[in-house]
Structure formats: C-alpha cells, structure tokens
Amino acid sequence: MSTPVETATRAEVCVAACAQAWRGDGAILASPMGVIPALGARLARRTFAPDLLMTDGEAYLVDEAGDVEGWLPYRQVFTMVAAGRRHVMMGAAQIDRFGNQNISCIGDWARPKAQLLGVRGAPGNTVNHAVSYWVPRHSRRVFVEQVDMVCGVGHDRGAPDLRVVVSNLAVLDFQTPDHAMRLRSVHPGVEVADVLAATGFVLVVPDDVAVSRVPSGAELDLIRQLDPDRARDKEVP
Amino acid sequence: MTVSVLTPDEVVGELGDGMTIGIGGWGSRRKPMALVRAILRSPLRDLTVVSYAGPDVGLLIASGQARRVVTGFASLDSIALEPHFRNGRQRGTVELTELDEGMLHWGLLAAAHRLPFLPIRAGLGSDVMRVNPDLRTVRSPYPDAGHPGGEELVAMPALRLDAALVHLNRADAAGNGQYLGPDPYFDDLFCLAAERAYMSSERIVPALTGPPQSLLINRAMVQAVTETPNGAHFTSCVPDYGRDEEFQRRYATAAADPDDWRRFRSEYLDGDEAAYQKAVRR
Numbered sequence: 133m134s135t136p137v138e139t140a141t142r143a144e145v146c147v148a149a150c151a152q153a154w155r156g157d158g159a160i161l162a163s164p165m166g167v168i169p170a171l172g173a174r175l176a177r178r179t180f181a182p183d184l185l186m187t188d189g190e191a192y193l194v195d196e197a198g199d200v201e202g203w204l205p206y207r208q209v210f211t212m213v214a215a216g217r218r219h220v221m222m223g224a225a226q227i228d229r230f231g232n233q234n235i236s237c238i239g240d241w242a243r244p245k246a247q248l249l250g251v252r253g254a255p256g257n258t259v260n261h262a263v264s265y266w267v268p269r270h271s272r273r274v275f276v277e278q279v280d281m282v283c284g285v286g287h288d289r290g291a292p293d294l295r296v297v298v299s300n301l302a303v304l305d306f307q308t309p310d311h312a313m314r315l316r317s318v319h320p321g322v323e324v325a326d327v328l329a330a331t332g333f334v335l336v337v338p339d340d341v342a343v344s345r346v347p348s349g350a351e352l353d354l355i356r357q358l359d360p361d362r363a364r365d366k367e368v369p
Numbered sequence: 370m371t372v373s374v375l376t377p378d379e380v381v382g383e384l385g386d387g388m389t390i391g392i393g394g395w396g397s398r399r400k401p402m403a404l405v406r407a408i409l410r411s412p413l414r415d416l417t418v419v420s421y422a423g424p425d426v427g428l429l430i431a432s433g434q435a436r437r438v439v440t441g442f443a444s445l446d447s448i449a450l451e452p453h454f455r456n457g458r459q460r461g462t463v464e465l466t467e468l469d470e471g472m473l474h475w476g477l478l479a480a481a482h483r484l485p486f487l488p489i490r491a492g493l494g495s496d497v498m499r500v501n502p503d504l505r506t507v508r509s510p511y512p513d514a515g516h517p518g519g520e521e522l523v524a525m526p527a528l529r530l531d532a533a534l535v536h537l538n539r540a541d542a543a544g545n546g547q548y549l550g551p552d553p554y555f556d557d558l559f560c561l562a563a564e565r566a567y568m569s570s571e572r573i574v575p576a577l578t579g580p581p582q583s584l585l586i587n588r589a590m591v592q593a594v595t596e597t598p599n600g601a602h603f604t605s606c607v608p609d610y611g612r613d614e615e616f617q618r619r620y621a622t623a624a625a626d627p628d629d630w631r632r633f634r635s636e637y638l639d640g641d642e643a644a645y646q647k648a649v650r651r
Contacts, residue, residue: 191551205552206395206421210471214490236467237458241500247458249449250442256471256491282496289494 134349135356142300143168143364145319146268147355148347149298151176153264154219159183160262161204161212163220167359167367169266169298173221174358175351213253219262219295222254226279227265229313229333230286231294231306233258234279241281254283262293268367270299272332287311300368302327303344308336317342372544373593377407377642380567380595384408384532389417391477391528391563393535393556394604397423397445397612399548401536401569403600403642408434410641419528421473421554423604424620427453428638430463431630438463439528441470445617452624467500468492474555476528481561488522498523533563536601537586538609539577540570540594546586547577550607553585560590569597571609599646616649 150172154162162184164173177184178196185202187209188194193202204212212218225248226234235254239245257263263284267274285291287306296316297304303316314336315327324341347355355364375383381404384390394400405425408416415436420426422443429435431453443454457463468476469491479487488507491497498504504526509519535556537546546568548556560566568586573596577584600606603613603620623633637648 203551206470206554207474210474213471236496241467241496243461244458247450247455249444250440251467251469251495251497252442253470253491255469255493255495255497256489258495259490259493281500282494285494291494 135352137346137349137352140346140352141365142319142321143368144347144352144355145344146298146300146368147171147175147364148351149303149319149344150221150266151179152345153221153296153298154181154184157181157184157219157262159185161185161187161209161218163187163218165220165222166266166268167363168268169221171355171359171364175354178354179351210256213256213260216261218257218260219264220257221264221266222257222284224265224267224274224284226274226276227267227297228276228279228286229335230288230311231265231284231291231297231313232279232282232286232289233265233284234281236281236283238280251281251283255285258284258291258294262295263291264295265297267297267299270301270327270330272330275331275333277333301330304335312336314338315341317344319344320346372542372588372591374542374573375593375595377403377569377595377597378410380404380593381407381411381413383565383567383593384413386413387415388531389419389529391530391533391559392418392420392425393533393554393559394423394425394601395421395552395554397447397604397617398552399536399550399554399601399606400425400604401534401600402602402604403597404534404536404567404569404595405429406638406642406645409638419473419530421470422454423451424617427451427624430454430457431624433462435463437466439466439468439473441468441473445621447612447614448617448621452621456624467497469495469497472497472523472525473528474558475525477555477558477562479525479527480529481558484527486524486526489525490522492523492525493521528562530559530563531565533559533566534569535559535566535586536569536597536606538571538606540568540573540586541575541577542573542594544568544586544588544591544594545577545584546570546591546594547579547583548585549579549583549609557585557590560586566591568594569600570594571598571600571606572596597642602649613649
C-alpha cells in the first residue's frame, strides 16, 4: 500500500514540480543544483523520464542504483553543454521577469556588497541548452526588477530554452507572447496574492491559475525512499 | 631538453613578480598546495592567477600576492564559497577577470593550441561581456540556416600563462605524470598554455604503471617535477587521500576573523612544508 497523498509536504510538492521540468527530455544530462531539484531529477528518472543521465557530482555517470555507467569529467561536461544535450536546474540569488539570473554577486560588481559563487557556467548553459531554476525561498529579494549581474541570460538576451522556475510557493514559466514570467500554478495552500506579494516585478497571472500537482502515493514512496533523512525538509521547511 | 627534479622552493625561485600563473585542479580538488604554500613563503607579488579557483586562490589573496584572479568561481566544494575570495572581493583587495567556466576552458585550449582566440557561445548576452570590456565577438564566415549572415560568437582570447603549477598522483623523474582519480581536470591544458610548467606529485616513481589513458602529462609539457607527499592537502587527491574536511572547516572558520587567521597562519603556514605536514598530522 502506498503512502496517503494527504501526507505530502510542501517540500514533496516541490520535488514533484522539479521532476516535471525534465519530462520529455529523453537521453540528456540532467544537472540539478540543490537537494530538492536532485530529488526531482531522480524521481523523474525512476518514473516518467528513464533515459535521463545523471552524475555523482564528480566525474561519473551513475545509474538509478548509483552504479557507474559512464565517465563525464569536467571537460566532457562542457562538451555536453555546447552540444545542447543537457537540462540544468540552477539556483538564483536574483532572477528578473525575463529569466535573467544572478549567482555572482550582490551590489556593484566592481566592489560587491556580497560576493557569491561567481558566474560559474550559467552564461554558457543558458545560451546552449534547456535551463530551469529553483528558488527555495520565494521573495522580493530574489524575484527582482533587475539583477545586479546577468549570469544566466534571459529570453530578452537570447536564451533559447528557458523552461520553468520552481519555488517554494509556485511554478512559473515563460509561456507568454513576450516571454515574460507567468504564474503557472500555486502550491496547495498558497494563494495567488501570496506569490504576487513575494515577487518584486509584475508577474503575468492567467485568469485561471492551477494548483500544483500533489505527488501520487507511489511518488511519495519513492521520494521518501530516496531521501530517508528528509534533507528536503531543510531546504523547504 | 631535460626535465629537472627540483624542490618546491626551487620551483618558486623560477617564478617572478607580476607573472600570470595558472594553477591546475578544480575547486578544492587536486590542487598543487605544496607549491602554493611555497609561494606563500616567498616574496613573490603582483601575480595574476588563472584557476578553477579553490583554496589555492584563497591563500594567495589572503597573503596579498594575487593582484588579479581569472576565474568563473571560487569554491571549496563542500563549503560553497571560498572565504578569502569573498573577503578580497568585498574589501576590494583583489581584481577579478570573471569568465564563464567554459570560456576559461576555451581560453586555455586556445593558448595550448597557440591560437589567438577560439569562438564560443558562452558569454553572449551576459554581463561577462560588460565586466570584461576587452572581450570581442566574431562572426562566422560560414552562413547556416539559422544565421544567413554567419553566427555571432564570443572570440575567447587565449589565456597565455607565464607558468603553470599542477599536482598529479604519480610522476617519473623524466617529467611524465599520471592522474589516478576520476577527473584529469584541465591540467594538461594549463601546462601547454604556459611558457614553463611545473608538476608536483605525490610520489616520483621509477616507472609509471596502470592504464595508459591515465598518463595525462608527458615530459614535453613540463620543465620540472617535484615530489610533494600529501602535497595537495587539504584538497582531495583521490585515490591517495580525500579532502581533509575537518581541516578545511578550520581554514574557512579562521578566514572569517583576522585574529583567527593570524593564529592559523602562524600555526600552519609560517614554517616550511615539513612543519606544515607535521602540524596537520597533530
């Protein structure tokens, strides 16, 4: 008997929403950044996206059981990026309405208030292949009018394949005529007004906003099996 | 040309003020830390450091010897942000050439191939172009269906290095080097991009054995080799040893406070390599 769906937590709704990002991608490299995106990618591979490739975080491709099925040192990762055979879900310290993302620094680049990671591979990822984002704390500090340093480029700067933004409150996408960010669904228990209040730019809101899918009993079983220590709850309490 | 077998201090003696130095490894993985520590003991200054940056860059920022860093990030892996890099940027004590990771790869590849640049998509549309105003784009001379006038690409300039420092698991005295871990990183490109390359190794052995694919460095790529057991500490050098996470935490904690850092420095870094190795084993 599977886990009752009423027991699904917000973190588990987020895992299912992240998993959904990779639906239909086929045999490409799924690169999730963060606990919940990683669980999402693994859930996707165990259910509706069995062809996805994933790494161990170092240089091996590993199958569902964690056994090595291939070799992917960094130089090969860059080749997969340039070949377009990858869908990354990155974090964002800041993101704007066209999906421009910042993970480099906050404040003036020349002398930042807060130095973060650096641009990493975000510029190359966003011009080469599918990109989604994960924001564990949806707030006006993250969803901003203008990012301080464009790392991942948005639709208005030439990104060919931005997919979804999953946050702890909602799922957002860019399926509007000018590719401005749109509210696709709110997670159960979240009001549209909550999302708007936590977003620092004008979000496109359709007449009917769906409620994000609650994972099925079988999916909940899998999530709990993949994350027995409930690391997901630390990312989204 | 014969490859010399030198001590770490002799390697650093061959470097000069103002040089552009490439450092192999990645983040907090297989970094030539014994050579970095030898730089810390030297009067070298005004260095430009090209690196997939980890504590190598952090230490050279903390010592004030790195004037500029060329990188796409600075991380300790298990600790997301390199603390001295963060401090240096926020205090304005270090200059930065911030590039996409793939651009860094391409810049090294261009230099290794003696090309002035290589075209790449990474960087287009991003603020990497804004903060590196010298970067140029180039238009492909070959039209394609999507780009009848030729695709516009970033012309990533060659990242030519005065010197490269890399750390391999095994080497021989002739200057051949072998990695035994899962990833070669970009150590071969760093060596070929450099005027002079220096390889440290866990062990210099009479003969290299194992899969031929693991023989990453050949003796045409390096000027000198040096034996530095535990020389990547506290970064990882698998399968010889993993990262010393406990020591790395101590490093990161100390970096957050100037007095703490002074104590850390005197306890671990002010002596020679033998003193360091003794101190970290306590």
